[in-house]
Amino acid sequence: MTTTPEKTGLVNVTIDGIQISVPKDTLVIRAAEQIGVQVPRFCDHPLLAPVGACRQCLVDIPDAGNGKPIPKPQASCTLPVAEGMVVQTQVTSPVADKAQQGIMEFLLINHPLDCPVCDKGGECPLQNQAMSNGRGETRFDGVKRTFPKPIALSPQVLLDRERCIVCQRCTRFTDEIAGDPFIALIERGAQQQIGVADDAPFLSYFSGNTIQICPVGALTSAEYRFRSRPFDLVSTPSVAEHDSCGAAIRVDHRRGKVMRRLAGNDAEVNEEWISDKDRFAFHYARQPDRLSHPMVREDGELRPASWSEAFAVAARGLRAAGSSAVLTGGRVTAEDAYAYSKFARVALGTNDIDFRARPHSAEEADFLTSFVPLSNEVEYADLETASVVVLAGLEPEDEAASIFLRLRKASKAKTRIVAVAPFTTRGLQKMNGRLIPTVPGEEADALRALADDGETALDAGGVILVGERLAQSHGALTAALELARTTGARLAWVPRRAGDRGAVETGCLPTLLPGGRPVADAGARVDAATAWGTGSLPDTAGRDGNAIIAALAKGQLGGLVIGGVDPRDTSDPAATLAAIDFAQFVVSLELRLTEVAARADVVFPVAPVTDKAGTFITWEGRPRPFEAVLANPASLPDLRILAGIAEELGSPLGFRTPHDVRAEMESMGPWDGARAPLGPVKEKKAGRTKARAFVLSSWKHLLDLGSMQDGDAHLAATARAAVARVNPAAYDALFGMLGEPATATLTGDRGSVTLPVEVGDLPDGVVWVPANSAGRGVLADLASPGSSVTIKGARR
């Protein structure tokens, strides 16, 4: 036993003649594991409630602890241990062994012999346990029950009903863990099967987990179906790159191609679950527009170039451009972010660097500089023990899937969830949470009001999770800090992208150096300069992302090093593209030929996360290092490219591999001096909402048109539909005369979009649309969130 909390809670049992002490209420099947006896099982899963559906784990109980035997074999996965209990498994008891073989025979009666075409063949618990605990020969010579195969539970998840042994792992997962009970057992007897309603496909963000825990090949994914066999695959543990949760994954690859990804098992982070985005969205790295070689612009056209030529041209161009800035996006690893940070300071001599490729504010920069670096007050486990969790500017199901599953688990115990949001989302419903309806822009007031809110009762046992979207709301981050200070609750910042927290820690901000060293602090600057072996570092705070774009457009900045930024995510997509067009010299580090790369003067192809080692830092501040999955020597990480340019610029960075950078980061260490103080929040500009206008609220769905989900049509088909949401009163006013179904044409200062409309419990005068589920996204096509839009109704 590794966990022995108190001696009083221990129960002594004898399993196969071996005495063992286990905590009270331990199931016999787990107790047997501890003495190294594997009782065969299908329905049992450590993270799901015991159900005893498959009956495969029968054991003999000669003494139930009261001196009397239990007359028939018992399912060990539903039987808690009792003091003095004697258990005999198949190892010592012919009765248990015969019972297990009998159950196995029943299970196999209707199970088809299509293992050669079954995706599970080779890694199938039924195959394995039929070999270890079943009869060698079948005695069944009837006709097996068959079903037409397969049926699509969703565009991604396919069900072969004849393979199903009705263990109910999938239905239990959707009910207990994900809270999306779209599938259920239907029919009776031999016809009993997993069913789905015709009008409600299995559109869960976590549907892929059911495929992984299915102990037979009944559930398969359209994406992996027939792609390879388990014995072809090489498995490498890695970390999911789609959100800041740092979920452990297992990447299975064959001949340099990723074939599938599975959830890893990390009890401290994602337990055994990952979202469908983490599981299925990996085809982006194999798209036809993936860059394979550096390119330089000559006579207005990009042409292929050698690495050394491209380094030289990039260095020459940046030197000629005068002052340059760096935009890194939020997707890079911590090592790459460190390289960008050092490159900006050492090679370009500027603090003009920002990782925030999204709407941001000076207030957020202050918050990130003073509060976020090195903070790890809240961890996943704390979410489960918290009395109340306040979510502000964060929709966990869409933006941080692992947090959502933890919160749902916590909410089923005793944690209350409170969301400061415009409407009750499906995620909040599933967490049984309470909504504090908030008009976008008024989050600060809502957070301040929470301090004396008796129903929320936020105290030292509470946790406040603020999302990156809170930056769009004036004063909200300051209000959240204030709330945490007055109530004693712990605060954590949850960004959307995997690289965001790492970028903060490594100083990809105009006011921050790596390790939490504030630029404004002379001591911190000297500390960093000493570590880097340079004379001095630029001492004035740099421009933030918006200011960099503005300065480029005005010609105050000449050069730009830009990596992994999608202009459509930035505060003003049109202005960003115009600035890149206008800039004198642009160096683009990209995976694929994007809008930015097509406009750049030098384009470097960078390695996707599968091709390089790196570290993602989770929202908790937990480093999640991973090694390269595929060996691809032509695919260089950002840091190697930046090192190459810096060498040509005459100020080498002193590293060439992720491991060099890790060592350097290690030796540089965190800043132990004072943190930057929070700056004063500027006065809010006077509101200028037009009459009859709606305030726009928006965030990204988990599955949308993001470029890192490209290449899997099945996954895209499981995305939630793009709909606009208004409250019933507004719906009646706008669409009442039109009858259902209606569409709304929203018009903002950047254009208009037309979407179907649904009703939600939004406050008056608020409309919500998904940020990137239609067209080029809300920021490019409509308006920036928080601004006002007008709505015109039409009949669909």
Place this chain on the structure above:
Amino acid sequence: MAEPKTLKEQFWDPVAGFGVTFRTMFRKVVTEQYPFEKQPTAPRFHGRHQLNRWPDGLEKCIGCELCAWACPADAIYVEADSNTTDERFSPGERYGRVYQINYLRCILCGLCIEACPTRALTMTNEYELADTTRADLIYEKSDLLAPLLPGMEQPPHPMLLGKDDTDYYRGDFAAPPVGTEPMPTRGPSDHANAPEPEGTH
């Protein structure tokens, strides 16, 4: 000091060796005039592989990779894919999209044949497996597939013998269309080509 040679050693021994030569001149010649004259192999000789077809021309291979798994020399590479209603290569849902046997590695042991669950893979008696480049010795699916016999149709095409794959596997289909006499293949023996039973194992 050497002994003086006897008479036998002086006169008989030098010519005695020619006795074998003279005797052989009157015996039947064992030389095989390969490659001008080919001798048939033993009927169960392990030669080049063949991917068989159903009598309507659909492929028997389902891309299950059990052959690749069984192969002790890692000579077989398979990639499977889904049949669609528009493009059907085999009965059932799955077919082998890529099928390669590397004859630089293959030791012609026949374990793959034993592993094949659909009798798609059998061996012919063809033994002339030499070539001038390494690349040419990796046989693709197109090189390994059995030739189309009369009555067979080049896939992709729908299932012609039954309504689903069960009919194929149970043999619940009418006798093969007329004119399916076995035809000679490029191998010395053609028995592996006959529709039923395939191969010799």
